[in-house]
Amino acid sequence: MEKLKCPHCGHLNLPSAVFCFECGQNLHDFAVAPGIKPNFHSLIETESDHPDSPPPRSLEKVNATRNDRENADLYNAMLTCLRCAAINLPEAAQCATCGAALIVADEVYGLKITGSARSSVGQARNNNEDTVGLWARDGTIVALVADGMGGAAAGEEASRLAKETIQSDFTGAVHGSEGLKELSDAELADKMRFAVDHANRVLLERIEEDRTLRGMGTTVTLAVVRGDRLIIVHVGDSRAYMIAGEHGWISQITDDHSFVEALLASGHITSAQAARHPMRSVLYRALGQTEAMGGADFYARDVRAGDRVILASDGLMRHVTDEEIARVAMLHEDPAEIAQTLIDMTNQRGAEDNVSVVALVISAEEDTLVPLEKLVPIPGEQEPDHATHDDAHKTGEIINPTLRQMHNPGSSTPDSPDNS
Numbered sequence: 001m002e003k004l005k006c007p008h009c010g011h012l013n014l015p016s017a018v019f020c021f022e023c024g025q026n027l028h029d030f031a032v033a034p035g036i037k038p039n040f041h042s043l044i045e046t047e048s049d050h051p052d053s054p055p056p057r058s059l060e061k062v063n064a065t066r067n068d069r070e071n072a073d074l075y076n077a078m079l080t081c082l083r084c085a086a087i088n089l090p091e092a093a094q095c096a097t098c099g100a101a102l103i104v105a106d107e108v109y110g111l112k113i114t115g116s117a118r119s120s121v122g123q124a125r126n127n128n129e130d131t132v133g134l135w136a137r138d139g140t141i142v143a144l145v146a147d148g149m150g151g152a153a154a155g156e157e158a159s160r161l162a163k164e165t166i167q168s169d170f171t172g173a174v175h176g177s178e179g180l181k182e183l184s185d186a187e188l189a190d191k192m193r194f195a196v197d198h199a200n201r202v203l204l205e206r207i208e209e210d211r212t213l214r215g216m217g218t219t220v221t222l223a224v225v226r227g228d229r230l231i232i233v234h235v236g237d238s239r240a241y242m243i244a245g246e247h248g249w250i251s252q253i254t255d256d257h258s259f260v261e262a263l264l265a266s267g268h269i270t271s272a273q274a275a276r277h278p279m280r281s282v283l284y285r286a287l288g289q290t291e292a293m294g295g296a297d298f299y300a301r302d303v304r305a306g307d308r309v310i311l312a313s314d315g316l317m318r319h320v321t322d323e324e325i326a327r328v329a330m331l332h333e334d335p336a337e338i339a340q341t342l343i344d345m346t347n348q349r350g351a352e353d354n355v356s357v358v359a360l361v362i363s364a365e366e367d368t369l370v371p372l373e374k375l376v377p378i379p380g381e382q383e384p385d386h387a388t389h390d391d392a393h394k395t396g397e398i399i400n401p402t403l404r405q406m407h408n409p410g411s412s413t414p415d416s417p418d419n420s
Ligand SMILES: [Zn+2]
Pocket: 006, 007, 008, 009, 010, 011, 020, 021, 022, 023, 024, 025
């Protein structure tokens, strides 16, 4: 497979990537941001004690930040911008690098989705084969839990590759990152399924290239929340749960693709036997096994203010019950507290496996005004229309292009003085 070598950090990217997975470099315009890792701007700036002084930008500092994050027992995923692939703090309303709106309330439903994605190595393992991811653009959130398998290095590589493929297929204008809201549920599910199938092929090709990785695989539970809809595409035995804000009831959305679950479902064993079964972590469906993979399951649900969505690797379910997950999820408004509390509970109980939790909280927002996007031009994308934004600011018109188009269905593109 042809790979795109990043001119900045040397990472071999997937052919579909627009931005480098490791450093955020625009792979199709090598002239921008030489010598700077744009992915880490926002992280470094938040560390600065003096807001007026320029942020430190040496490569050593950037690499130190990165190594600290990777070597920590706990990985707290940052929020990746779907427009430019830069990372931001998980609650960022606007991308610090490109100016795109990230965590904002939906203009139609008035719902805001906040998220936290965390992963811990646990108490019994030496390495973390789980991967979590969190991406956003214009109020739409994309979240991932992947649980790798096949031995230490292979398991890590499998879940990492799944995340890289999904990021490359969702990030950048060419992959429709700005139009996720406009897709129907079916179109969005197709896009998610395509990314998961793509990740499966990437894993198989990687195994072909390097036979020492034989046997590597990963689960994928990929969720997109936008407006009042939750869409999930899923393979393996990680899980997605929904907790209804109204009464705190929890329901498991996904089915486990494990032999033991199949035995349980067909009545061959009891749930008590399933919990102790020696084959409980053996999957009949996962990425990296066969070309066909058996297909990814697809689920869609309505979400309302107060609801919580939890994605988790099986390391959580070994130690924490569904009822406890529901109680913790309803106890906190902040998704970071939900994710951290569930991971702490698992670690206190001996965490036999890596444990990953993504918590998403849906809340009602009184003020649904989308912040003014001050978009930084990205080579290969249409120039941002600053003039129209300024006009809107003066007259109080609708500033969101999508919403403006809904109100003026005749005009497909906003009027721009640059066009005349
Ligand atoms: Zn790079």
